[in-house]
Amino acid sequence: MKKIAYFLVTIAVLALPPSSFGKAATLNHGILAAEPKYSETSKKIIDYIRLGHYQHLEIDDEFSTKMLDHYMENLDRSRSYFTQADANEFAVYRDRLDDDLKNGDLTAAYRIFNRYLQRTRERLEFMLSTLDQGTDAFDFDKTESLRIDRDKEPWAADKTELENLWHKQLKNAVLSMRLSEKQDQEISEKLMSRYQTQMKRLEQFKTSDVFQIYMNAFTGLYDPHTRYFNPRTSENFAINMKLSLEGIGAVLQSEEEFTKVLRLVPAGPADTQGQLKPTDRIVGVGQGANGDIVDVVGWRLDDVVALIRGPKGSIVQLEIMTAEAKTHGSSTIISITRDTVHLEEQAAKMDVLEVKGKGLATSRIGIIDIPTFYSDYHAQQAGDPSYKSTTRDVRRLISELKQKHIDGLVIDLRNNSGGSLSEAVTMTGLFIKTGPTVQIRTARGETRVLEDRDPSQAYSGPLIVLVNRLSASASEIFAGAIQDYQRGIVVGNQTFGKGTVQSLQPVNPGQLKLTQSKFYRISGGSTQNRGVIPDIAFPSLLDNSDIGESALPNALPWDTISTVYYRKYGDIKPWIDELHQRHQNRASQSADFEYLVETRKLRDTLKSKELISLNESVRREEKSHSASDQLKLENKRRAAAGKELLKTHSDLKDEPTNQYGNRIDLEDPLLQETTQILVDYINLALPTVAHN
Structure with a gap:
């Protein structure tokens, strides 16, 4: 089970494990106490x-066992700190944590965490003492390996087994830097600095950090979105909601000792720059165009975010490792200019693409790209007649497209992570006359149906909704409603699956973000976990096991409730097989499609590796082979497009990895294929499709 926390680095925090550092409340030389x-x-x-909470769980002995396992796994997912003896010692709590929770007894929480701190110190001391011997302490010609994902491994039998693991982990860190062409002296200095910094940070934990981690091990058994925020985390969350600081526009998650990119904010600096992508890991941060890169491996998420934030217009350097680099460890540095994401930059945009059918006349297809579901609530409340909202903008764009005599319309919701629920409802109303749009079921089992009551229909012609894995929440409500009404075809990838509703509850000190409701489509199926399944699927570079609700631990399941009455606008299903x-x-x-399919196969092959070699010649050969494969795929795509071929794999670093990220990019092959389908x-179907 992955230890995960999220940050919105446009500005601030979404949720995180421990809070800020400060003077620790301690007893007996560094022992934290409640x-x-x-x-x-x-x-x-x-x-x-x-x-x-939406889900009712019995807090009993069975829950207590899960709680203990979850807490220890959250602290030590890689099984690099606790021993089997530690696990045996803490087994006394397997049938006690349920009672301790009800009685407010936090003894176990602090006892286990203090052991974790002790083992972490021992590991860092081992790393530093080994580095003192220089890189000669490692035999890079030896045939040995390290398991990449250790979350299913048993606890180390004893300290000797732990030290053997630590030695391999350090050897891998040195080898990864060698593969990035760093010299041994620089490697030693960088790793010494990394572990010394981590050692200092251990002394900065305070009792509120432990309480937050422990309570989130409890809340995490209910679902991944229910979280306790201590006062510092609550402050960061409020900053995020106000969009009051500048950053790069990325949602980050903490996974083991790395900071991983979950998604990019549409129209944000990182999205616009085009090189950072979901699943990348940030291992270093530098200030300015030429500033020194600070190693952030092992840092807490809020501190990494603090480095990435900065004044609007300033440059931040990010040292990143791509998902493909997981098996060879090499990194690259990119630069992003910090900025604030403004509402107008996230506004819906339109264009027209002329598409030639199979031996038929050219059709004019309208494209409306919607990065998020937005509404200027304050301007609306102030009575501003020109306030901006998704529905108002899309209605205006449809009117403009009609004047251009379009034959069909594509609504592009790729990378749209949601936003205003009411806008998803009213925008659905632009494409139907009246009717239900979504159901909301509460923890008490009460179901509320949201409806479009406006009989006007802004557009009644042929329609496709284009989605991908990063289309979430309000996007899924809209796409699901269009699909249920048979009002249009859904094309792309299975969506994110975020179908729950949270509210903030004050608890002194801090706040609780609590999952209280679930979204259901008008056909009865939830958008939770499963998302929306497209009628016609496209290949994707994103792996659903890495990104999406189903990838999160203890995500609430997909289920169904009763359907509500609604009138379909036709029957698209008979045409799907032929399309x-x-x-x-x-x-x-x-x-382009071959490139996507083959690149995904290459990534899946790399990801399927369970062991990483610690032999330098083997690793260099693997890295060279991987680079050669990537270069061949890229050049094959370029040759077909009549573009200049790249000479070396390093030339790829200068190419935006988000090949089709410009809005609206009419050369985007996925968008072009979508218009061909339409x-x-x-x-x-035109002879049998009714048009108003």
Whole structure:
């Protein structure tokens, strides 16, 4: 189970494990102890969750066992700190944590965490003492390996086994830097600095950090979005909601000792720059165009975010390791100019693409790209007649597209992570006359149906909704409603699956973000976990096991409730097989689609590796082979497009990795294929499709 926390680095925090550093409340030379106030806070949190969470769980001995495992796994997912003896010692709590939680007894929380701190110090001392011997301490010609993902491994039998693991982990760190062409002296200095910094940070934990980690091990058993925020985290969360600081516009998550990119904010600096992408790991941060890179491996997420934040217009350097680099460890440095994401930059945009059908006349297809579901609430409340919202802007864009005599319309919701629920409802109303749009079910089992009551229909012609894995929440409500009404075809990838609703509850000290409701489509199925399944699927470079609700630990399951009455606008299903076959015929001849499919296969092959070699010649050969494969794929795509071929793999570093990220990029092959599908649908079904 992955230890995960999220940050929105446009500015601030979404949720995180420990809070800020400060003077630790300690006993006996660094032993952290609970403060009395947290006993009452823990009982309040438990009461809130037992009474208000969408999912009811019995807090009993079985829950206690899961809680102990979850807490220890959250602290030590890589099984690099605790021993089997530690696990045996803490087994006394397997049937006690449920009672301790109800009574506000936090003894186990601090006892286990203090052991974790002890083992972490021992590991860092081992790393530093080994580095004192220089890189000669490692035999890079020896045939040995290190397991990449250790979350399913047993606890180390004893200290000797732990030290053997630590030695391999340090050897891998040295070898990864060698593969990035760093010299041994620089490697030793950098790693010494990394571990010395981590050692200093251990002394900065305070009792509120431990309480937050422990309570989130509890809340995390309910679902990944229910979180306790201590006062510092609550402050960061409020900053995020106000969009008051500048950053790069990325949602980050903490995974083991790395900071990983979950998604990019549409129209944000990172999205615009085009080189950072989901699943990348940030291992270093530098200030300015030429500033020194600060190693951030092992840092807490809020401190990494603090480095990435900065004044608008300033440059931040990020040292990143791509998902493909996981097996060879090499990194690259990119530069992003910090900025604030403004509402107008996230506003819907439109364009027209002329598409030639199979032996038929050219069709004019309108494209409306919607980065987020937005509404200027304050301007609306102030009575501003020109306030901006997704629905108002899309209605205006549809009117402009009609004047351009379009034959069909594509709504592009790729990378749209959601936003205003009311805008998803009213925008659905632009494409239907009246009717239900989404159901919301509460923890009490009460179901509320949100409806479009406006009988006007801004657009009644042929329609496709384009989605991908990063389309979430409000995007899924809109896409699901269009699909249920058979109002349009959904094309792209399975969406994120964020189908829950949270609220903030004050608890002294801090706040509790509590999952209280779930979204359901009007056909009865939830958008939670499963998301929206497209009628016609495209290849994707993102792995659903890495990104999406189903990738999060203890995500609430997909389920169904009763359907509500609604009138379908036709029957698209009979045309799907023929449309899919025509799409497959084109895709099989497309260099761009072949590039996506083959690149995904290459990534899956690398990801499937369970062991990483610690032999330098083997690793260099693997890195060279991987680089050669990537270069061949890229040049094959370039050759088909008549572009200049790249000479070396290093030339790829100067190319934006988000190949089709410009809005609206009419050369985007996925968008072009979407319009071809729509033209096919128009030509196939037009005689039987009713148009107003």
